[in-house]
Amino acid sequence: MRLRHTLHLVPLLSVLLLAAVSCREDDRIATARSIHPRGMPTMTTRNVSTLISDSGITQYRVVSPLWKVYDEADTPKWVFPKGIFLQKYDPAFRVIATVAADSATYLSKAKIWRLDGHVEIRRIPKDIFMSERFFWDTRQHRMYSDTFIHIETATHVLEGVGFESNEHLTDYRILRPQGIFPVDRDALKNPEP
Numbered sequence: 001m002r003l004r005h006t007l008h009l010v011p012l013l014s015v016l017l018l019a020a021v022s023c024r025e026d027d028r029i030a031t032a033r034s035i036h037p038r039g040m041p042t043m044t045t046r047n048v049s050t051l052i053s054d055s056g057i058t059q060y061r062v063v064s065p066l067w068k069v070y071d072e073a074d075t076p077k078w079v080f081p082k083g084i085f086l087q088k089y090d091p092a093f094r095v096i097a098t099v100a101a102d103s104a105t106y107l108s109k110a111k112i113w114r115l116d117g118h119v120e121i122r123r124i125p126k127d128i129f130m131s132e133r134f135f136w137d138t139r140q141h142r143m144y145s146d147t148f149i150h151i152e153t154a155t156h157v158l159e160g161v162g163f164e165s166n167e168h169l170t171d172y173r174i175l176r177p178q179g180i181f182p183v184d185r186d187a188l189k190n191p192e193p
Contacts, residue, residue, distance in 0.1 A: 041068040041079075061087040064104075071108075078106040084115070097169075098122045101134070111139040123169050128152040131163065141167045149174060157181040 045067045052060040063085040070077050084104040088097040102117020113136040121129040130150040136143045145163040151174075162175030 039073065040070075042071045043067075043069040057091055058089055058093060060089065076108045078108065080104040083117075096124050110137075112137050121169065126152075126154045127169065129163075129169060136167065138167070143167055143169065143172075155182060 046065065048062060048064045048067045050062050051058050052062060064080045065082040066080065068079045068081070070079065080101075081103050083102050084099070086099040087095050088099075090096045099115065099119075099121050101115035101119045104116070105114045106112070107114070113134075115134040115136070117132065119131050119134045121134065123129070128151070131145045132147045134143060134145050143163075143165045146161075148161050149159065149163045151158040151172075157180075158174060158177065159179045160174035160177040163172065164175065165172030
């Protein structure tokens with residue numbers, strides 16, 4: 001009697017098991033359909049600190065809390081949504097410039113960096129460039145901005161809107177200057193009584 005009872009339960013359990021597997025398969029298909037690979041990062045890295053070299057010479061150090069790479073996107077890019085800090089080195093591995101920004105995007109096909117937020121570029125020993133947005137075209141070796149810019153050098157403070165420069169920040173101009181203020185740094189350090 002028990003055997004007959006058990007034999008009747010086997011087909012019922014098989015149907016229930018097939019239904020459960022089928023539902024899971026439908027869920028997987030629905031999930032797969034909702035995934036858009038072009039909009040998803042192909043790599044996500046947290047707490048990045050890496051050195052970048054060219055021809056065996058260390059050129060840069062990149063530090064960021066979050067780095068997302070979108071290689072499958074229509075416009076492939078790297079995104080640093082939580083900020084970036086970059087150091088540029090000379091061949092003797094001395095820091096010659098630093099870049100800090102609240103967020104950054106690198107368009108890998110165009111080879112253009114876009115730095116946003118509080119952007120500060122320091123060129124050693126004393127030059128400081130600050131803006132809300134900077135672009136660095138590494139293919140054309142130039143930097144530019146379309147927003148307000150504040151520049152401090154050893155002798156002047158310059159301000160204006162719009163900026164163009166070579167990538168070494170040695171030959172630059174402000175497109176719409178708003179002020180050039182001479183600064184005597186020695187007098188600021190040692191004020192007369």
